[in-house]
Amino acid sequence: MIRLDNTEIGSRNSLNTPHIYELPKLQAGIHTITVRVDNTDYPTKGGHLTSQDTQTNWNGITGRMELQFYGESQLTNIRLESNLAARTVRITAILDSNSETTLAVSAQSFNSEETHAVDEREFPVSPGLFSVDYVLGQNALLWSEGAPNLYNITLVLKDRDGHITDQQELIFGLREFRAEGDKFTINGEKTFLRGKHDGLIFPLTGYAPTDVEEWVRILGISKSYGINHYRFHTCCPPEAAFTAADMLGIYMQPELPFWGTITEKTDDGHNQAEQDYLISEGYAILQAFGNHPSFVMMSLGNELWGSKAKIDSFLKDYKAFDNRILYTQGSNNHQWVPEILEHDDFFSGVRFSRDRLFRGSYAICDTPLGHVQTALPSTLKDYDDQIVPLDLLNGEKMEDTAGGEIQIQYGTEAKTVKADEASGEWIPHIPVVSHEIGQYATYPNFEEIEKYNGPLKAENFKIFRERLESKGLGHLAAKYFECSGQLAVSCYKEELEAAFRSRRLAGFQLLDLQDFSGQGTALVGVLDAFMDSKGMISPEEWRTFCNDAVLLARFPKYNYVSGEPFDAHVELSCFRSGLPDTLELRWELTVDNGILTEGTTEVNVPAGTNYIDICDLEITLPVVDRMSTIVLSLSIQGTDIRKSYDLWIYPEKSGNMLEGIHVFDKLSSDALALLEQGEKVLLMPKPETLQNAVEGYYCTDF
Incomplete structure (x- = not known):
């Protein structure tokens, strides 16, 4: 809430976009602006932006606070839209003025070896909404992951006497990101999304950085590991992240801050205020960040359930409002009974039906498990037959095993949901992106404890260390960390290669390149939560199985x-x-x-x-x-x-490999007696006889 002197000016509750207030014309003298920040009752409880699983208790202002001054005329709601074929940028804005004025437009590239300046051009514009097309020329530089060429576009308003009343400078990239068949294209060339998850986890501050330099560092580290795409889990990063992604050539996908159920007004538990808030946040995100060339995709949330018709209506409305980006209904919606909706531009998930899997590992509550967990290690697996099964192509009907109640992973817990709205078997006709692949955990590196010198403390690491030392195994901590790390790397290598072998897949979104200090403990990265290498693999070696070739x-x-x-x-x-x-x-x-x-x-x-x-x-x-x-x-x-x-x-061996070794399935008195005599004993317990045990698979538990 903002107060000017003793008058309330207004309030904003967006968690994703800047809070901008228009102050009345001020009289000469001293004025007092009071800002009150209240985080005691967020409009939505779902998502990594606000949930207690992943964030600290935000209570303050991040980024800059400033006063902006304008003349008698000003531009608002500026939108930049690429026309690749014509090599033009369409500039749409609202002129707040009492009279017609002149808009002068110029453009200059600034971050590439090849420079390109575009001549200034003037347009007469009238008050209200207007659009002008500014020609960049056939030698205009294009923006993509390989060549993220950017322009500074300068907009200058001049009154009848030629005086400047408003001047604004915006970053622009000429590009066309589209969904064509089963792939994405950038400027007409096919690309493959090599993505990672980001939940805005920053242990040293508890909030996302708002300076471009830090985001250039963060995204630059990911790019050194072959990443060209970021999916933000139920959150949207600050503008500095989009600016850094513009500079580096990263394809960005923010997400509405929701992890739950979309309901109709007649449904039990319907919360219209929360739903209205979420949708308004989407419009605010598009309005605030839509000009960035890196902003190419948007998702309505994570693992949503509920009304598919309502979800699709949101997609339709967003696309009518802003068709510059591609939309998906959500990330892994209706997990066991997914369906492509009419207004989906791409599909993000882990399966098309119960057994048509396109990820290497799954949670136990989300069985069947993946090939990295259960199959003999090899390099033969791809997902092409799961994406387009031959029997479906031949018109055969596959058995529908969905229906009834199912248990799914939901945050840190499991949740039982109804799955009786099965859509049947189907073949995707749009690009498919695999959701949250990987999640191969490593043992903690206890040396990281000292790095947590901000608001977040590594109390979980301390508990793990105490447990290990209580078992007399503290001296093996470094070896556990090293060996579990190498197993995780080998699993990630197979997980990613299976995606690259799949010729019908459009990309993947890792969970994760870095550790995720939320939802309990998720040490699933080759980088720690600070984006520092854990020493398991170099960026150069990682790029041998995660790159554009x-x-x-x-x-x-x-x-x-x-x-x-x-x-x-x-x-x-x-x-x-x-x-x-x-x-x-x-x-x-x-x-x-x-x-x-x-x-x-x-x-x-x-x-x-x-x-x-x-x-x-x-x-x-x-x-x-x-x-x-x-x-x-x-x-x-x-x-x-x-x-x-x-x-x-x-070497080829013959005979009994266990000769001289006594095998037992429990530690019996006979086994102990043989050990006392110096004999060799191999203990192979039956899994069903063990308590508090996790069934073993090739990789670490999901």
Whole structure:
């Protein structure tokens, strides 16, 4: 709430956008402006922006406070809209004036090696809403992830005498981000979204930074790991984040601050005030940040349930208000019974029906589980048959297993919901983005405790350390951290490669590249919550399986016996411009830094091709007398595109491998007696006999 002297001017309750007030004309002298901030009753309780699971108790003002002064005429509600084909920008605004005035427009690129200045042009404009088209020219620079070229567009209002009454400068990027078939395109070229989740977790302050420099640092770290897309979980970042993303070429997707159920007026528990507030927040976000070229997508919330008709009506209204960006009904809506709505531009989820999965791991309450959890480790998996099943293409009806009540993951808990509105089997006709993939946890690094010197404290880490030390295992903490980290990296590598192998997928959104200090504890990153490396993998190595061009080898297993044949199919997922028409693959198999065998293959790259089959490898592995690690290395000559896989070869053995070892399924008196005698005992308990145990899978528990 704002008061000027003793008069209340107004109040705002947006949690996502600036609070702007128009003050009356002030008389000469001293005036007092009073600001009251009250966070005791948020308009919505859902979402990472306000929930106690993920944020501190905000109570203050972030960013800048300032007074802005205008002359007799001013521009408000300025909207910039790209027309790529015409190489123009349409400027729409409201002129607040008592008379016609002149608008002078000029543009100058500022962040690219190739500079481009556009001649100033003047337009006569009348009070009220107006639009003008400003021509940038056929040599205008385009904005994309690979070349985020930006312009400063200067708007100057002049009165009849040529005096300046208002001057504003806006950042603009000429671009066209579209959904075409099963892929997104940027300026007519297909792109693949390599996204990450962000819940605005900042342990040192408890709130999101509002300076561009810090967001350039944060987004720059992610980009060094091959990330080109950010999905903000039930929140919207400050404008500084969009500005930094403009500069770096990051595709941004804010989300309404809601994680719950959208209801009709006749439904039980309907809260019209909350629903109206959420929708108004969406309009405010579009109005405040829609000019940023990085703002290309928006979601209505996280894992929403409720009325699909009502959700679709919101999409329709937003698209009518602002068609510059792409919309989705939400992230993983109606988890078990999802459906594409009429006004969806893209689909974000984890499955199309109970068994049509396109993520590598799932929570136990969201079974069936994924292939990284349950399948023999290999590099064969992709999701193309789940996205477009052959039996559906052939017109066969698949069994509908949905219906009744189901249990889903909901925040830090499980929730039972009704799933009796099954939509049946369907094939997506718009781009599909996999939701919150990964979530491979690592053991805590207790050295991080000292880094929490702000409002948030690492009390959870202290509890974990006490538990470990109480078991007499404190000396193994560093090893647990290191080994669990390497397992997580190998799982992330397979998770991401499965996405890149899927030729019908449009992108993914990781959870996460960084640790997520919310919803209890989620140590799911190769970076900690401060965006610092945990030492598990370098950015360069991570980019070998997360980049705009990724080499892939498909083979059925990682473990082999002496002399066994090794077969692999090599392919390239490529969304990089500027590569030559002919590529040369070099491959080699090495052991102990010595080359066992090597070769090269050339392949022609047809124009517009994003998936390139290169060759098949057929290699007889060497005979070994001890377990040996062999490295398969692949690289595209003259580029940074490379990949390596570790394979293990075991000597061929005969006879009983457990000879001399006593096997027990419980620690009986006989087992203890044998141990007392110095014998070797292998304890293999039956899972059903254990209490307080988690069933084991290949990766850590989801």
